[in-house]
Amino acid sequence: MNEDKLLSELLSAWEDTYKKGQLTLWIFLALKEDKKYVDDIKFFVEEQSRQTMSCEEQSLYRTLRKFQHLGVVDFETGKGNKGPERKYYFLTDLGQTLLAQFIDRNISLFFSYKIKKLLIPEGKS
Amino acid sequence: MKSITINQLKFAGSLALLTILFRFALSALLSDMQFTWAWVIAAIYSLSVFITGWILGKKDYETLPLYDIGFKFHLITYIECNLIAELWFLLGFQSHFENVKTVHYTALFWGIGLMIHLILFRYSRKGSIKGIEKSELFD
Numbered sequence: 001m002n003e004d005k006l007l008s009e010l011l012s013a014w015e016d017t018y019k020k021g022q023l024t025l026w027i028f029l030a031l032k033e034d035k036k037y038v039d040d041i042k043f044f045v046e047e048q049s050r051q052t053m054s055c056e057e058q059s060l061y062r063t064l065r066k067f068q069h070l071g072v073v074d075f076e077t078g079k080g081n082k083g084p085e086r087k088y089y090f091l092t093d094l095g096q097t098l099l100a101q102f103i104d105r106n107i108s109l110f111f112s113y114k115i116k117k118l119l120i121p122e123g124k125s
Numbered sequence: 126m127k128s129i130t131i132n133q134l135k136f137a138g139s140l141a142l143l144t145i146l147f148r149f150a151l152s153a154l155l156s157d158m159q160f161t162w163a164w165v166i167a168a169i170y171s172l173s174v175f176i177t178g179w180i181l182g183k184k185d186y187e188t189l190p191l192y193d194i195g196f197k198f199h200l201i202t203y204i205e206c207n208l209i210a211e212l213w214f215l216l217g218f219q220s221h222f223e224n225v226k227t228v229h230y231t232a233l234f235w236g237i238g239l240m241i242h243l244i245l246f247r248y249s250r251k252g253s254i255k256g257i258e259k260s261e262l263f264d
Binding site: 020021024062065066069070071 | 187188189190191254255256257261262263264
């Protein structure tokens, strides 16, 4: 196996593991500031993750139903551009607090000076 | 949390229909002393109930992966099968070869099985939040 192929396979394997559980964070970020319907959430996740995250509509509905059952997400129905009414999802107070605490404990540490310096590739700082 | 879902209602309806058809066929076959066919019809009935429960239970789990789905389907089956069996005798639809004691003993021993299922279900859901296993909450 040449080095390029090895690198590519290692990267894919790492990314597959890394992405597991990330969809929750992306969905929460999508709903942090405003209400969105499923297509909007899907678009946000794929665009903001630069297409590294993808989500099927059915899978999103299933996840949102689960979050609604847990009380971290809720929805209200509203008119779509065309056709039937849509479900506009939003974070509940519990969801907002959960996201804030998750970011504080797991994401904020990436913004420390030392870690930021390590994350930025050499020559780009 | 909904106490009963659409799929559970569909299962309850299908089960009621299957059980009434089964009871009707069983009593008719026993009256004609078609004992082998009575076994065949019982096997077909059991398989049909199992497949219906399996399909609708799977749909329910895909909608929301709750712990108590299996137990709820079991409870619905217990209530309906025993209720219809008791009514069958109360209305006098049974054949000469059927005994109401069999229905009572079935309800009793099945009831013990159902209680064991309830205890196991309550024990297993201790590691869950709102009925969903922790490892499945944010997968």
